[in-house]
Amino acid sequence: MQFVVIDATYPHYYMDNVLSNPFPTERSPHISLKTEPWIHRRRPDKLEGQLHLICKLRHFSKTLFLFLGGGSFKRRTSLFSRGLHVGKQFSCPSSEDIVFRAICVNLRHRRWKFLEQVSPSLTDALVSRVVREFQNSPQLALEFHNWVGEKKGFPHSLASCCALIHVLVKSRRFDDAITLLENLMHVNGMTPLEVLDGLEDSYELCDSFPAVFDTLVRACTQCGATEGAYAVVKKLRMKGRFVTIHAWNNFFSHLLKLNEIGRFWNVYNEMVSYRYIENVNTFNLVIYALCKECRILEAISAFYRMLKSGIWPNVVTFNMIINGACRMGDIELALKLVRKMGVMSGNSVSLNLVTYNSIVNGFCKIGKFSFVEEVCNDMVKAGFEPDVRTYGTLIDGHARKGCLEEALRLCDEMAERGLMPNTVVYNSILHWFYMEGDLEGASSVLADMIDKNVCPDNVTYSTIIEGLCRHGYVVQAFNFHRQVLEMNLIEDTFSHNILINCLCKSNNLAGAMQLVGSMFIHGLIPDLVTYGALIDRYCKEGQIESAVQIYDEMARLEEGPNMVIYNSILNGLCKEMSVDVARQMVDSLQSMGLSDGITYNTLINGYCGCGNIDEAFALFLEMRKVGGLVNRVTYNTLINFLCKFGCIQQAKELMKRMLLHGLVPDVITYTMLITCSAKNCSPDEVIELHDYMVLKGVIPDRQTYQAIVSPLLAEENEENRV
DNA sequence: TTAGGGTTAG
Numbered sequence: 001m002q003f004v005v006i007d008a009t010y011p012h013y014y015m016d017n018v019l020s021n022p023f024p025t026e027r028s029p030h031i032s033l034k035t036e037p038w039i040h041r042r043r044p045d046k047l048e049g050q051l052h053l054i055c056k057l058r059h060f061s062k063t064l065f066l067f068l069g070g071g072s073f074k075r076r077t078s079l080f081s082r083g084l085h086v087g088k089q090f091s092c093p094s095s096e097d098i099v100f101r102a103i104c105v106n107l108r109h110r111r112w113k114f115l116e117q118v119s120p121s122l123t124d125a126l127v128s129r130v131v132r133e134f135q136n137s138p139q140l141a142l143e144f145h146n147w148v149g150e151k152k153g154f155p156h157s158l159a160s161c162c163a164l165i166h167v168l169v170k171s172r173r174f175d176d177a178i179t180l181l182e183n184l185m186h187v188n189g190m191t192p193l194e195v196l197d198g199l200e201d202s203y204e205l206c207d208s209f210p211a212v213f214d215t216l217v218r219a220c221t222q223c224g225a226t227e228g229a230y231a232v233v234k235k236l237r238m239k240g241r242f243v244t245i246h247a248w249n250n251f252f253s254h255l256l257k258l259n260e261i262g263r264f265w266n267v268y269n270e271m272v273s274y275r276y277i278e279n280v281n282t283f284n285l286v287i288y289a290l291c292k293e294c295r296i297l298e299a300i301s302a303f304y305r306m307l308k309s310g311i312w313p314n315v316v317t318f319n320m321i322i323n324g325a326c327r328m329g330d331i332e333l334a335l336k337l338v339r340k341m342g343v344m345s346g347n348s349v350s351l352n353l354v355t356y357n358s359i360v361n362g363f364c365k366i367g368k369f370s371f372v373e374e375v376c377n378d379m380v381k382a383g384f385e386p387d388v389r390t391y392g393t394l395i396d397g398h399a400r401k402g403c404l405e406e407a408l409r410l411c412d413e414m415a416e417r418g419l420m421p422n423t424v425v426y427n428s429i430l431h432w433f434y435m436e437g438d439l440e441g442a443s444s445v446l447a448d449m450i451d452k453n454v455c456p457d458n459v460t461y462s463t464i465i466e467g468l469c470r471h472g473y474v475v476q477a478f479n480f481h482r483q484v485l486e487m488n489l490i491e492d493t494f495s496h497n498i499l500i501n502c503l504c505k506s507n508n509l510a511g512a513m514q515l516v517g518s519m520f521i522h523g524l525i526p527d528l529v530t531y532g533a534l535i536d537r538y539c540k541e542g543q544i545e546s547a548v549q550i551y552d553e554m555a556r557l558e559e560g561p562n563m564v565i566y567n568s569i570l571n572g573l574c575k576e577m578s579v580d581v582a583r584q585m586v587d588s589l590q591s592m593g594l595s596d597g598i599t600y601n602t603l604i605n606g607y608c609g610c611g612n613i614d615e616a617f618a619l620f621l622e623m624r625k626v627g628g629l630v631n632r633v634t635y636n637t638l639i640n641f642l643c644k645f646g647c648i649q650q651a652k653e654l655m656k657r658m659l660l661h662g663l664v665p666d667v668i669t670y671t672m673l674i675t676c677s678a679k680n681c682s683p684d685e686v687i688e689l690h691d692y693m694v695l696k697g698v699i700p701d702r703q704t705y706q707a708i709v710s711p712l713l714a715e716e717n718e719e720n721r722v
Numbered sequence: 723t724t725a726g727g728g729t730t731a732g
Contacts, residue, residue: 253723281723288724319724326725357725364726392726427727459728466728497729504730532730539731567731574732601732633732 096126103130107144108137115147122148124157131163132206138171158190158198165199166206169215177212181219185228192220192228193235200239214247221254229254230267237274245276252285256292262560264289278309284317291324296333299324303344313345319354326362334362353384357393364397372397388414392425399432404441407432420452427459434467442467462494469502477502485522493519497529504537512537525557532564539572547572567598574606579615582606597629601637608641616641630661636668643676651676652689659696667701669693674704683712 093101099121106114107130127148134141145164148154161180168177184190184198199212213236220229229251233243248271255264268286272278283306290299299321306313318341325334338359341349356379363372372394376386386394391414399407407429411421426449433442446464449456461484468477481495490496496519503512512534519526531554538547547569551561566589573582586603589595600623607616620638623629635658642651651673655665665673670693677686690709694700700709 249723256723284723291724314723316724323725352724354725359725361726387725389726394726396726422726424727429727431728457727462728464728492728494729499729501730527729529730534730536731562730564731569731571731598732603732605732631732637732 096123100126100129100133104133107134107140110140110143112147119148119154122154124160127154127157127160128163128202131160131167135167135170135206138167138173141167142173142176158184158188158195159202162195162198162202163206165215166202166208166212169212170206170209174215174218177215178219178222181216182223185219185223185225192216192225192232196232196235200241210242210244213241213243214250217243217247218250221250226254226258245279245282248276249279249281249285252282252289256285256288259292261289261292278311280306280311280314280317283309283311284314284320287317288320291320291327294324294328296321296324296328296330313349315349315352315355318345318349319352319358322355323358323361326358326365329362329366331359331362331366331368334359351382353379353387353390356382356384357387357389360390361393361397364393364400367397367401369397369401388419388422388425391419392422392428395425396428396432399428402436404429404432404436404438421454423454423457423460426454427457427463430460430467431463434463434470437471439467439471458490458492458494461489462492462498465495466498469498474502490522490524493524493527493530496524497527497533500530501533504533507537507541509534509537509541528554528562528565532562532568535565536568536571539568540575542572542576544572544576563594563596563598566594567596567602570599571602571605574602574609579603579606579610579612597623597631597634600629601631601633604634605637608637613641632658632663632666632669635663635665636672639669640672643672646676646680648673648676648680655693664696665693665698667699667704670698671701671704674708678708683715687712687716
């Protein structure tokens with residue numbers, strides 16, 4: 001049985017407490033209502049004035065004395081006691097208690113004017129206590145905390161912030177809690193572990209939930225504190241506390257966004273070793289990681305493992321695999337998954353806009369625009385209107401194919417539909433204008449972007465820098481880069497990498513190394529692309545030792561080499577006439593499952609370079625046996641070699657085999673064969689070769705055609721006329 | 723938690 005226990009020394013507090021909050025709170029469970037009509041009638045009218053007085057005097061002990069000695073006190077005590085049982089013991093409240101209670105009463109009614117008066121007496125402990133008191137009114141707790149910090153310039157302590165974070169998390173106001181946590185780390189300069197200590201110190205007192213630690217991990221990943229997030233997880237584990245699977249998922253997702261896939265697998269295996277139960281998000285992230293690594297079949301295996309674990313897939317699961325397949329160019333697989341989505345999910349999942357956009361992107365990237373149209377029609381029929389992303393994909397697809405006019409028409413169309421082109425759309429158009437060599441067009445795109453208040457981003461800057469370098473405006477590119485760098489607008493490595501590559505291409509390795517230094521100065525860590533460009537140049541210069549030095553430096557910074565770097569080194573070995581060493585390297589790479597089409601092509605090129613045609617063709621056969629490795633570059637390398645040695649018949653035969661394998665020769669094949677046949681064959685044979693290739697769908701190289709074929713055709717026409 | 727744009731190798 002509960003009683004209304006009124007501390008006789010503070011009738012005003014209990015009166016107000018009961019009146020404004022008739023239900024007992026967790027913090028004051030000993031107070032409950034028994035005789036409310038009586039209390040209502042007995043509420044003294046002048047209590048607010050008395051409290052006002054207390055605050056004004058500030059000297060609480062004296063005030064307390066005066067108050068206790070007040071003439072009406074004894075009478076009231078006797079009146080109060082009539083309807084009450086008295087609790088077992090009373091303790092004399094401290095001056096802090098008085099202020100605390102006064103704040104609570106007035107805060108509940110948002111009497112900020114009163115709180116202004118009490119503010120000089122605020123202490124860290126008091127603020128934390130008030131925040132905890134209002135755990136069931138998180139909005140008030142937050143308003144009070146903000147008021148303390150903003151209006152009064154009272155510096156928040158870690159303890160009061162943590163108290164509020166606990167309150168916010170308990171009421172599921174995660175975004176507010178994250179904002180506070182981010183402020184602690186960014187504004188107050190605290191480390192995630194210091195914040196963790198603060199949260200742990202107040203955990204029991206605030207009767208908090210483990211979700212508070214998950215929120216800290218989320219705050220860390222959200223503000224880019226990757227190491228901090230991991231340190232929090234580790235420290236909690238050491239102390240026997242655990243973050244939930246949600247926090248792990250958040251950390252995994254963060255790693256994948258950073259493209260740190262190697263680390264993702266390490267941390268994932270660590271989590272599995274702790275015997276966490278994975279949920280659908282965890283499986284989705286595993287599938288996402290596999291797709292990022294182009295391990296689509298393993299992603300599908302993970303999907304079945306997920307079903308076996310009794311976890312049901314959702315549309316995100318499918319979209320990740322479908323998009324992965326599309327990005328790899330395996331549109332057939334993507335479409336198969338789309339068709340089987342229903343069966344594979346027990347008819348619980350159907351396509352959404354993301355699925356359609358992925359398929360549209362897949363078809364755009366392989367240039368199949370008739371299918372793109374079909375997909376878009378299906379999409380609208382299914383009730384999904386194209387969004388900015390759909391248009392962005394279509395615009396980039398058409399521009400990539402060389403149809404900038406169509407891309408610009410689509411820009412107009414999307415604007416007419418009320419969808420404004422964003423930075424991504426502008427960047428794409430800008431990039432393809434530069435690729436087409438239309439620098440004026442690129443400038444007008446930039447002018448339009450500024451005119452329409454579309455904010456440029458790091459992609460815009462690197463596109464401009466690359467565009468300028470590509471067309472020989474290297475000085476302008478460097479000047480522009482310097483300007484944006486001085487304005488602290490550069491946040492990623494792209495623009496530095498582009499300039500480093502530009503310097504490497506012009507064999508200015510000293511300049512490239514200087515730029516690497518500039519990266520460090522600006523807080524940018526050189527990445528695999530940076531090292532790749534340097535290693536490639538050193539290899540091409542025959543300075544294998546310097547390349548190895550860079551490689552070691554890269555390994556020291558814990559960056560594992562990728563296929564680009566392996567292939568650059570391989571190319572360096574081939575150029576150094578160390579083809580045997582190169583072959584050994586390929587064997588080692590193969591044994592580690594690390595070889596791709598470019599590895600083989602590089603080695604074939606190496607064999608051709610040293611005249612070892614037998615080995616080159618043996619490798620070609622090996623590639624065909626493995627399957628999926630032979631491409632246009634393989635044929636072009638071999639055709640180039642045959643042409644150099646005047647073996648035009650064999651070169652033509654190889655071109656025909658290329659066609660038989662479904663590979664259409666490109667401008668390089670055309671140029672090599674026409675140039676070689678012009679030297680070794682009759683004019684009729686050259687024209688015949690040209691006609692044959694054009695009939696087979698080869699697009700002739702304009703310069704070669706004008707220089708060789710066109711004059712021969714003119715001659716032939718002349719002869720016919722004679 | 724998933725979809726569009728920019729950098730390195732043959």
